[in-house]
Amino acid sequence: MTHYAEDDLILYYYGEGRKRVEIERHLDECGACAATYRDIAGTLAIVTEPELPERGDQYGLEVWQRIRHKLPEQDVPWWMLWFRGERLMLVGAAAALVLAAFVAGRYWPRQQAATVASGPAPTAPSAATTDGATAQRQRILLTSVADHLDRSERMLTDIMNTSDHRDISTEQRWAEDLLTTSRLYRQDAADIGEQSVASVLDDLERSLLEIVHSRPQISAADLEQIRRRIDAAALLFKVRMLSDELRQRENAPAPSATPRTSTRKIG
Amino acid sequence: MTDATEASAVLARARQGDGEAFRALVERHSRSVFRLAYRMTGNEQDAEDVVQESFLRAYRQLGRFESRANFGTWLYRIVANCSVDLMRAKQARHDQARGESLDAANEMPAAQTPGPERLAESAEIERRVRQALGALSPLERAAFTLRHYEGRSIDEIGKTLGLGTSAAKHSVFRAVKKLRMALQPLRSE
Numbered sequence: 001m002t003h004y005a006e007d008d009l010i011l012y013y014y015g016e017g018r019k020r021v022e023i024e025r026h027l028d029e030c031g032a033c034a035a036t037y038r039d040i041a042g043t044l045a046i047v048t049e050p051e052l053p054e055r056g057d058q059y060g061l062e063v064w065q066r067i068r069h070k071l072p073e074q075d076v077p078w079w080m081l082w083f084r085g086e087r088l089m090l091v092g093a094a095a096a097l098v099l100a101a102f103v104a105g106r107y108w109p110r111q112q113a114a115t116v117a118s119g120p121a122p123t124a125p126s127a128a129t130t131d132g133a134t135a136q137r138q139r140i141l142l143t144s145v146a147d148h149l150d151r152s153e154r155m156l157t158d159i160m161n162t163s164d165h166r167d168i169s170t171e172q173r174w175a176e177d178l179l180t181t182s183r184l185y186r187q188d189a190a191d192i193g194e195q196s197v198a199s200v201l202d203d204l205e206r207s208l209l210e211i212v213h214s215r216p217q218i219s220a221a222d223l224e225q226i227r228r229r230i231d232a233a234a235l236l237f238k239v240r241m242l243s244d245e246l247r248q249r250e251n252a253p254a255p256s257a258t259p260r261t262s263t264r265k266i267g
Numbered sequence: 268m269t270d271a272t273e274a275s276a277v278l279a280r281a282r283q284g285d286g287e288a289f290r291a292l293v294e295r296h297s298r299s300v301f302r303l304a305y306r307m308t309g310n311e312q313d314a315e316d317v318v319q320e321s322f323l324r325a326y327r328q329l330g331r332f333e334s335r336a337n338f339g340t341w342l343y344r345i346v347a348n349c350s351v352d353l354m355r356a357k358q359a360r361h362d363q364a365r366g367e368s369l370d371a372a373n374e375m376p377a378a379q380t381p382g383p384e385r386l387a388e389s390a391e392i393e394r395r396v397r398q399a400l401g402a403l404s405p406l407e408r409a410a411f412t413l414r415h416y417e418g419r420s421i422d423e424i425g426k427t428l429g430l431g432t433s434a435a436k437h438s439v440f441r442a443v444k445k446l447r448m449a450l451q452p453l454r455s456e
Contacts, residue, residue, distance in 0.1 A: 007440045014414060014439075016421055042454055043447045047396050049416060053311050055301055060294030067293070067319055072327045074284055213286040 003030060009037045013044060068213060089184065138192050139250065145185050145197060146246035152178050152204055153239045159211060160227055160236070168223075169216035179208040200242045203233050278338055282329045289329075293322055296339065300346050306416050307350035307409055309400055317353055321346045347409055347427045354405035392453065399449035403442050406430075410438035411446075 004012075004023055011017035012024075027034045155174050162168065186201035207230050214222055230236065280288035297318065304317035325345050332341055400408060409428060413419040419427065425435035 006444065007436075010440055010443050011421075011436075039454070040443065040447065043450050044415065044443065046392060046450055046453065047400070047415060047446060048393075050306070050309060050393070050397070052302060052305055055298050059301065060297035063297040063318055063322065064290050064293045067322050067326075068286070068290070070319075070323060071286065071289070072323060074282075074330050075327055209286070213290075 003033050006036060006040070009033070009040055012037070013040055069210070090187075134192075138194075141185070141188050141192065142194070142197070142246045143250050145189065145201070146243050146250065148178070148181055148185055149200075149204075149239050149243040149246070152182070152208070153236065153243065156207065156230060156236055156239065159223075160230065162223070166218075167216055168211070168214065168218050172212055172214070172216060175208045175211040179205060179212060182208065197242065197246075200238050203235055204239060207233070207235055274338075275334070278332075278334065281326075282332065282334075289326055292325075292338070296342055297322075299339070300342065303343065303346050303417070304350055306412050307347065308354060309397060313353055313357070317346060317349045320353070321349045324349060344427050344429075347413065348429070351405045351409045351428065354408065358405060395450065395453050399446050402449060403445055407438050407442040407445070410435055411442035414439050 004019075004026060008017060008019065008023060012020060017023070027037055155171060155178060159168070159171055162171070182201050182205050186198050186205065189195075189197040189201060207226070210226055210229065214226065218226075277288045277291050281292055300318050300321055301314055304314035304321070305311065308314050308317060321342065325342055328345070332338070400411075403411065406428070410424050410430075413424045413427060414421070421436050421439065422432055424430070424439070425432045428435065428438075430438070
């Protein structure tokens with residue numbers, strides 16, 4: 001008579017395994033295997049469900065409150081990056097640039113040829129032209145960022161001065177719009193080497209996110225926490241300083257051919 | 268909007284980084300996540316840590332979640348694996364090879380060996396079972412919990428814990444053998 005291994009009997013106990021009918025018949029006939037099986041079943045019968053500690057209806061909310069400030073960046077599959085809004089805008093902008101370059105290329109040689117025919121000094125597209133375009137782009141971006149910072153400052157001031165126990169849904173909508181814009185500007189600023197601008201925008205986004213993700217009927221404690229974080233990061237100060245700096249640069253004489261990279265550390 | 272459509276809309280928004288949508292998922296699944304975490308770890312504080320870590324891990328990995336799959340099942344896997352990770356970390360911290368401490372579970376000091384009347388008490392049985400479960404390795408405990416308490420098949424256990432069927436099966440076997448040995452004195456008294 002072939003006896004069954006303990007492993008087979010464990011699977012049998014849990015209703016798994018392929019030889020169920022054979023094992024059942026064998027257990028009726030074999031005292032040794034039946035004793036082993038009784039021992040397994042007896043042991044597992046003792047291992048009963050532990051009593052679960054109660055968790056109330058608000059438990060989900062409690063968990064959320066614990067993790068909301070710890071949410072990490074989401075991992076994004078590489079192929080999805082191309083379908084994100086910001087990327088699509090960048091791709092669109094790149095396509096527009098290529099198109100503009102193509103159109104310009106179609107007309108540029110003719111004008112140049114005309115200049116050569118009529119004028120004494122032939123001119124080739126120079127590095128200065130490219131630098132000028134970069135500086136122009138930088139100038140436009142920094143002006144837009146300064147406006148953005150002014151708007152953000154107004155919103156943050158509103159949050160800092162609002163009375164406790166009130167509806168902040170208006171500020172949240174405002175913050176949501178600012179957040180979208182801020183991300184785009186931060187990316188552009190990083191692209192052109194304006195690291196200090198990108199850094200302040202990054203700080204700003206954290207506070208905007210926190211405001212957006214709060215409950216509209218915010219509690220005094222939550223509001224206080226947001227304010228403390230804004231204070232701790234000296235965010236209002238940084239926003240004001242950066243806005244002033246960008247305005248000064250905006251009003252400064254036209255930049256030289258060398259692209260300017262801000263190295264001033266704010267905060 | 269049906270519940271299913273709404274759930275899938277919430278999930279889609281959460282995958283795009285919408286914190287409010289993820290909050291809805293957390294509120295919906297927290298209790299079941301805690302239940303599994305508690306069964307896996309057998310400890311309330313550890314279970315709370317697993318709940319928190321599981322949701323943070325889920326948020327980070329949401330982009331990899333396939334929308335055709337079931338979010339609950341996906342989250343279930345994360346919780347099971349977080350539990351194993353936490354138990355392993357705890358094991359390493361305490362510098363105790365609890366998976367090999369089967370002997371320790373059997374070697375109860377004579378003075379503490381309870382008499383028949385005490386053994387009859389369910390609290391004592393529960394304590395001994397808890398001790399025996401605590402002596403399993405993290406993987407054995409996880410596989411056993413999924414099989415014994417959660418009623419998962421060996422195949423499902425393998426998929427949940429990222430193991431082959433054979434490895435899942437042997438984890439359950441080892442767990443049951445260790446429990447049999449550890450609880451033998453209880454049954455014979």
